[in-house]
Amino acid sequence: MSKWLLLSAAIIAEVFGTSFLKASEGFTRLWPSLAVIVGYAIAFYFLSLSLKVIPVGIAYAIWAGAGVVLIALIGWLAFGQTLDVPALIGISLIVAGVLILNLFSNSISH
Helix, strand or coil: CCCHHHHHHHHHHHHHHHCCHHHHHHHCHEEEEEEEEHHHHHHHHHHHHHHHCHHHHHHHHHHHHHHHHHHHHHHHHHHHCCCHHHHHHHHHHHHHHHHHHHHCCCCCCC
């Protein structure tokens, strides 16, 4: 399986798990709590597989950065949370950082 597919699966699973954190109400509700646990277990499994071929710092930066952006989007769409201009600028800088890593860094073998 492609290293980027593995990392993408880790990102999707992490976003899935994080999306249920609010609904778990501090892990007091069973089903949302199980969704969090399953999501993170799958995320760490696929992240660990991607680390066989992607340097840990690079993989983690992409995983965390993409997760932040996607969770902010889900927060806006699903929970009606708003982002002010500084938040949008910060998220844009995260996206720029991930793009710079992928497009210009010699740390990643494409």
